[in-house]
Amino acid sequence: MSFDFEMKAALETFIVESRDLLRDMEDLLLSLEHSDDSVDAINAIFRAAHTIKGSSGLFGLDHVVRFTHVLESLLDKVRDGDIPISSQLVAVLLPCCDHLGLLIDRIAAGELGDAIDLAAAGAQLHLQLGQFLDQKPDGSTDHGRLAHHRHDEANPASRTEGEAVDAGNWYLSLRFGPDCLRNGMDPLSFIRYLSTLGDVVHLITLSNDLPEAEDMDPETCYLGFEVVLKSNATKEAIENVFEFVNEDSVIRIVPPNSKIDEYIEIINALPNDDELLGEILIKSGVLTKNELETCLQLQKQRKENLSPEDRASQLPIGEILVKEEMLQALVLTAALNKQQQVKDSKARERQSIRVDAERLDKLIDLVGELVIAGAGANLRASKTADIALLESTSEVMRLVEEVRDSALQLRMVPIGTTFSRFQRVVRDVSMELGKDIVLEISGGDTEVDKSVVEKIGDPLMHLVRNSMDHGIESSAIRLARGKPAQGILRLNAYHESGSIIIEVSDDGGGLNKDKILAKAVERGLVAPNTNLSDREIYALIFEPGFSTADQVSNLSGRGVGMDVVKRNVNALRGTIDIDSEMGVGATMRIRLPLTLAIIDGFLVGVGTSSFVVPLDHVIECLELPKDNQDLDYMDLRGEVLPFIRLRHLFDIEGDVPRRQNIVVVGYGNTKAGLVVDRLMGEFQTVIKPLGRLFNHVKGLGGSTILGSGEVALILSIPAMTQLYTAQEQRKHLTSSMSVIGNSKQVQEV
The missing domain is CATH 3.30.70.260 (ACT domain)
Known part of the structure; x- marks a missing residue:
């Protein structure tokens, strides 16, 4: 089967819309088990299946029509109340939804015919559907009707929607x-x-x-x-x-x-x-x-x-004319309704439109280049001291900033779509573990850049499965501890200080910090008798190969997964931390930037190097006190502020100026001061990746091109503070090991 250009475009639309419908079907099917009013959900599921079937027929995709026809017939009986909603029914319908997704994926890959492997899987699903279609009210099966149903699978025309009429x-x-x-x-x-x-x-x-x-x-x-x-x-x-x-x-x-x-x-x-x-x-x-x-x-x-008299005298014609008048009235009403439907349809078209992701990415790239070019023009205008030119370039930069914000807004999508996919995961994994767990979602309308949404799925999957396996207890243990038998897993999202916070919480047993610390000491990650905060102890579970599980399960326990989570989150210029209370539960909190493309930055200089600090993390700027020149901290209005000297961190050569400055930065509850040579003001920053050569460099979130054509490095404040903390811990560990070694030598002597 081959299609011309127009039909290929229509087929692509069919694939996209079918996938959307299947996602909706899955969400609605999962909601059936926990909803008291399921009428609307069943109707929506039926409409989705019917639309996929009808659209497939338009493209001659008969294998999709055949499979969906039986599914649609079952859903029709559910709508009529002939088949009750149950967990067993949902357990059969969900694989059917998955199977339709596989059929659509094959069509997207260019396979428009029925594949042998999928045909066999479809036939098996039809058998399971047939058991519900042919089940009597007493629970027994009518084998005669079941045999008739087998014939219907091969001949879908023999069964139709609603009440059938004689052929x-x-x-x-x-x-x-x-x-x-x-x-x-x-x-x-x-x-x-x-x-x-x-x-x-x-x-x-x-x-x-x-x-x-x-x-x-x-x-x-x-x-x-x-x-x-x-x-x-x-x-x-x-x-x-x-x-x-x-x-x-x-x-x-x-x-x-x-x-x-x-x-x-x-x-x-x-x-x-x-x-x-x-x-x-x-x-x-x-x-x-x-x-x-x-x-x-x-x-x-x-x-x-x-004449009217002649018409009235001929009864058949008179009857026809009367019917015609009625018909004309109906046609007029239908025409008015159709006009209204067209207006409504056009109104909906004006409200939303599908845009190819590649075109959107291209637009963002062009806006980024426009930002760089505008910054260059503004820099050159400032050197001319021409007031009129400066006013013009300032106005251009203002408009560029609005274009940037509008373009970035196009990429913002609600994270609820990603959250909803975990309904199925929680259902399947809880059945595999033999636990009773329900998923609660909040903040689903919180918007984030689509590139972030695409990359956060895997880390969330690890966290969700880990919470279900290690965090939430079995029903028996929960009851013994005075908890409800059903465990609760929560996904939440919200905005905070230019970032998006994603939380994975559970009401399970919490993290055992004593067990974690003992394991870390055993592996040499922490020196004995080291004084660590609770958050620092919890962060140890993200070390490669770290695990406190007594047994290895199919889901976790091998020490892999959590380090991957941290690595993926760091790659998104984000951080992850943990709050936990024994016997109450734990919360994994991911903090991510809203966008990965363009940010507002604050430009600073150290020696001949330039750095960009994300403006969302900048709290204030001040001059480094003379009595703090050799210290790594200062008293900031009664609060101890630790220093991070960029000159030492990145080994920058050159003379230290007499006057240095501090950029106070923070994220979450962490605050630090960056010691720099120069403060150069706000700067619209187009984020460019560093490339594989610089993957090993810690504390950086990318690079950017300045208006002068020079390259500046973008600092990742969360990663930098973590790097600094890790360096200090290593110093402390080395010092502690040295003291222990000296003590042993003294004892031997």
Whole structure:
């Protein structure tokens, strides 16, 4: 199967929308087990499955239609209350949702046919669905109906939505709108999909106002069809086939055994050859020859200019005219409704639009280059001392800043989508562990850069699984400790000081700091008798290979995972810390920047080097007191402020100026002072990666290009303070080991 360019674009839209629908289906399915009112959720799940099925039929993806058809039939019975909602039902529906996701992934990869491995998995899922479809009220299974269901799987046309009618010939008159092709719709795909509901007995292709060849537009649709469909489907099922083109197309559907005047309406509305249409009506069995002659005769009489008395005297014509007036009223009402639907649809289109991620990334890159170029122009203007030029460049920089903020806002997405995916993880892992755990989500509407959302999934997965495995106790232990049998895992997000905070909390047993410290001393990570704060002890679990688990499980206990979490968070210029209380629970708190592209920075200089401090971390600036020149701390309004001397940290050569400055920075509850030579003011900073060559350098968050063309390094305040703390701990550990060694030598002597 091959598609032209327009159909490929439509197929890509189908893939994106199907994935969105499947995510919604999974979220709704997970909510069924904990919701008292499930009517809306079931209806939404059914609509999602029905939309995927209908769209798949338009593209000739019959294997998706076949699988979804059985799923849709089951959901229809759930809607009607014939099948009760239960954990067992949800346990079957969730794998079906996963299977549809795999089918969509294969289609996205270019495999439009049914793969053997997925077909076998789909058949197995159909068996599980069949057990619910054929279950009697007493819980037993009707094997005869089950066998009939096997036949339905191979022939989806034999089962339809709603109440089925006796198999008969439906007459469909289809006139597709002129923009059908432009909208990515293939008229023939609708005919193919009709064949899944029954047998297309006859088909005539007609043209709608076909112009001369030189006046034809290759993107305009001139096609129409007269179709006879033999099916036992309901009218609703057949109408749903055309739900994507209803707004700009004319779709007429006449059920089997309809009255003659309904066919007359179609014939009267068609400008084509009546004899040709009559032939298909007779051959298909929709009308007999005598009935057709009656239709044509009544049509001829209708076209004559009859007086009101003549019309009233001819009862059949009078009845038809009365019905026509009613029909016109209905058509007028439908037209007004359709206009309103079009207006609503266009309004929704104005509210939101899909943008390809690559185009958005390209826009951000261009905005970044614009920021750099604007900074260069502003720097050169400042050297000219031209007031008018300075005012112009300042206005340009103000507009560039607004463009930057607007462009970055386009990349902001709510983190709730990422959080919702863990509903499934918590459900599956809790069943695997034999624990009763529920997930509570808050702050889902907190927005963050999409690049951050894409990269935070794996660290969150490790933290969630670790909390469920090590943090939350089994129901028996919880009850013995006076806790509820059901454990609670919480995901929360909020903004704070230009950062986003993501918390993974549980009401489990908490971290045993004595056990962690003893393990760290045993491994030589901490010197004996070292005085560490609780937070410093908890941070030891992020060391590579560190684990206090007594047993290794399928989920954790091997000492891998938590160090990966810290490494990934650091790569996002973020930090992670832990709060815990024995017997109460623990909270893993991740602090990340809102964006990874462009930030407001504060430019400082040390020697011949320039550094950018993220402005969100800057608290204040002050001059280094003369009596603190050789100290690593100072008294800041009654608070001890430790120093980080950038000259020593990065081994920068050159003479130390007589006057040095301190940039007071902080993140979370940590505060420190950066000792620098020069304060150079605020600076719009475009973040550039350092590359693999500098991956080993700690305390840096990237680089940027100054207006002068020089390169400045961007400081990662969280990573820098952690680096400084680690260096001080190593000094203390080395000093302690030296003292212990000297003591042993004295004892030996």
